[in-house]
Amino acid sequence: MTIKTPLCETLGIEYPIILGGMMGISDANLTSAVSNGGGLGTLSSATFGVDGTREQLQLLSEQTNRPYSVNLPLFHPMVPNLLDLLPEFGVRIVTTSAGNPAKYTEQLKSMGIYVMHVVSSVKTALKAFDAGVDAIIAEGSDSGGKVAKDEVPIISLLPAVTERVDVPVIAAGGFATGRGLLGALAMGAQGIQMGTRFLAADESRAHENWKQVLVNAGDSATAIALKNSSPTRLIKNQFFAEMDALDEPGKGPMDYMSVQKKGNESIPDDVDGSRGNYIAGTGSGLITNIKPAGDIVREILQEAEQSMAQLQSYL
Ligand SMILES: Cc1cc2nc3c(=O)[nH]c(=O)nc-3n(C[C@H](O)[C@H](O)[C@H](O)COP(=O)(O)O)c2cc1C
Numbered sequence: 001m002t003i004k005t006p007l008c009e010t011l012g013i014e015y016p017i018i019l020g021g022m023m024g025i026s027d028a029n030l031t032s033a034v035s036n037g038g039g040l041g042t043l044s045s046a047t048f049g050v051d052g053t054r055e056q057l058q059l060l061s062e063q064t065n066r067p068y069s070v071n072l073p074l075f076h077p078m079v080p081n082l083l084d085l086l087p088e089f090g091v092r093i094v095t096t097s098a099g100n101p102a103k104y105t106e107q108l109k110s111m112g113i114y115v116m117h118v119v120s121s122v123k124t125a126l127k128a129f130d131a132g133v134d135a136i137i138a139e140g141s142d143s144g145g146k147v148a149k150d151e152v153p154i155i156s157l158l159p160a161v162t163e164r165v166d167v168p169v170i171a172a173g174g175f176a177t178g179r180g181l182l183g184a185l186a187m188g189a190q191g192i193q194m195g196t197r198f199l200a201a202d203e204s205r206a207h208e209n210w211k212q213v214l215v216n217a218g219d220s221a222t223a224i225a226l227k228n229s230s231p232t233r234l235i236k237n238q239f240f241a242e243m244d245a246l247d248e249p250g251k252g253p254m255d256y257m258s259v260q261k262k263g264n265e266s267i268p269d270d271v272d273g274s275r276g277n278y279i280a281g282t283g284s285g286l287i288t289n290i291k292p293a294g295d296i297v298r299e300i301l302q303e304a305e306q307s308m309a310q311l312q313s314y315l
Pocket of ligand 1: 022044046144145172196280283
């Protein structure tokens with residue numbers, strides 16, 4: 001018996017596991033590895049710009065014939081140009097984030113595209129639902145990278161969202177195991193989206209030192225920096241402390257670009273993991289190995305199925 005949700009049928013995937021679009025990371029290689037492994041890969045258009053995204057879509061068309069999604073950062077001025085690219089490559093699924101879902105949802109749907117939108121609260125979920133999105137990705141403050149100022153953890157956000165909207169909900173933030181997947185399904189989700197776990201995949205562009213930091217991370221390794229201006233979940237280290245000391249209300253993400261760049265440039269020489277900018281979610285404490293993305297997908301499914309059998313024995 002395999003775990004399959006209605007969303008799997010809708011998206012044409014085997015398993016309800018999605019690779020999150022990750023700036024700087026989710027390229028054609030990782031996206032196709034997750035899709036070929038039976039999940040849904042997501043290409044990060046923000047990483048590549050318009051011409052680079054065209055190249056990545058071309059690569060994807062050579063690397064997989066399975067479904068995949070493209071992440072569109074809604075605030076970005078290049079979005080109209082990206083929209084022109086989608087039919088050229090027959091893109092069927094788009095994940096929108098970081099902006100108003102009312103802006104492009106109708107246009108995307110009129111192109112026959114299935115639209116999933118990332119939210120971080122019940123309020124933003126209702127806004128996305130009203131905008132007519134096909135599915136909602138509820139992302140808790142457990143997630144790696146940018147998190148909402150409200151900081152709602154997934155355990156509270158997910159059931160609140162699934163009760164209020166009448167479209168499939170995907171859970172994101174802190175997931176890295178089969179038991180986590182099962183928990184999300186129990187709370188009403190039809191799948192999970194993971195970023196951090198896939199950072200530590202063989203096919204991920206993350207530097208080996210970053211992957212090693214994730215493998216070595218314990219359950220309390222991450223925290224939210226820049227809480228007053230641009231909340232971001234990272235591994236706690238010297239870099240975290242230096243950047244967090246610059247936190248000031250009124251500042252925005254652009255104000256931290258140069259310090260983040262310095263943190264990124266430190267990674268290749270940072271053998272003890274103290275000086276690099278390591279974006280990571282709370283699930284990093286659950287990562288014990290680096291392996292192919294397809295194996296990650298299948299192992300999570302197997303673990304979820306075993307846990308399901310165990311739960312049934314409680315009935
Ligand atoms: C390194 C990194 C970069 C990310 N960049 C983006 C992004 O550009 N757009 C976006 O919508 N989400 C982004 N995310 C969020 C992921 O798509 C995903 O929802 C999140 O990682 C799930 O939480 P997890 O990291 O605990 O698995 C990023 C996450 C990480 C870890």
